Amino acid sequence: VRSIDWRATARATDVLVRTWRPERNRHVLMVLDTGRVAAGRVGAGTRLDVAVEAALLLGGLAAAAGDTVDLLAYDRRVRASVQGESATTLLPALVDAMATLEPALVETDARGLVGTVLSRTPRRTLVVLLTTLEAEPVRAGLLPVLGPLATRHDVVVCSVSDPRLAEMAATRGDAAGVYGAAAAERTIGQRRRVAEELRRRGVEVVDAGPDELAPRLADTYLALKAAARL
Numbered sequence: 508v509r510s511i512d513w514r515a516t517a518r519a520t521d522v523l524v525r526t527w528r529p530e531r532n533r534h535v536l537m538v539l540d541t542g543r544v545a546a547g548r549v550g551a552g553t554r555l556d557v558a559v560e561a562a563l564l565l566g567g568l569a570a571a572a573g574d575t576v577d578l579l580a581y582d583r584r585v586r587a588s589v590q591g592e593s594a595t596t597l598l599p600a601l602v603d604a605m606a607t608l609e610p611a612l613v614e615t616d617a618r619g620l621v622g623t624v625l626s627r628t629p630r631r632t633l634v635v636l637l638t639t640l641e642a643e644p645v646r647a648g649l650l651p652v653l654g655p656l657a658t659r660h661d662v663v664v665c666s667v668s669d670p671r672l673a674e675m676a677a678t679r680g681d682a683a684g685v686y687g688a689a690a691a692e693r694t695i696g697q698r699r700r701v702a703e704e705l706r707r708r709g710v711e712v713v714d715a716g717p718d719e720l721a722p723r724l725a726d727t728y729l730a731l732k733a734a735a736r737l
Contacts, residue, residue, distance in 0.1 A: 511523070511524050532573055532574065532575060533632075533633065534574065535575065535632065535728075536576075536579060536634050537566060538580075538635065538637065539558050539559070539562060539578070539581070541608060541609075541611055542583075542610065542613055543610065544638065544641060545610035546610035546612060547669075550670065553610060554610075557717045558637035558720075560720075561720050563598070565721075565728055566598065567597075570598075572732065576597055578590075578605070580604070580605070582610075582611040582615045583613055586611070587608055588604065614644065617648035617649045624656060625655060625656065633660070633661045633728070636649075636663070640666040640698045642697040645701050645705075646704075650704065650705075650708075653710070662710045663731075664705055664710055664711070665712075668698065668716055669716075698714065
């Protein structure tokens, strides 16, 4: 009922309702953390491999939806960058930019990363940060510098979880299994608490295994689009 256009209905012979579609030409910036956390193994590849797959899916989806999509890969300096590509040239540009990326075995400079993002995004942007939810690097690096980024932009933190943790947490066969299960439960709990800290600061969090991360990120983008948050 709230969507009925009463004035148009009064001039017509039927009830007319207003419909909306998501706004196009929004800006999406995908940021790959290429520091040491990206070198961790999950499944058959590294965390960076999974992040690249997720970025390719999101980039293609957002470009098809009419949004402008850019890419930044960063650890202590810019490792790759894609800016200003059209919908038809975006995917080849993303593939070329990410094809040679390798994790750098250094701690990511979170302050430098945030500063670089802010300098490249003068208007409100969906910033998708593909990084880790490990407690130490997030609390020591990202959280202290997150404020300006979350205030000016919509932020999604996307992280791949290790499916072995769930397997270890379910193991109780012997003393070693119980010890491993306790360590796995502790790690899982820390990830959940870090995710909640980020959500309290207005950040969307996507945390999924290597096979589910890309579609989960795509679903999050579509949900934000449908809710007119982009």
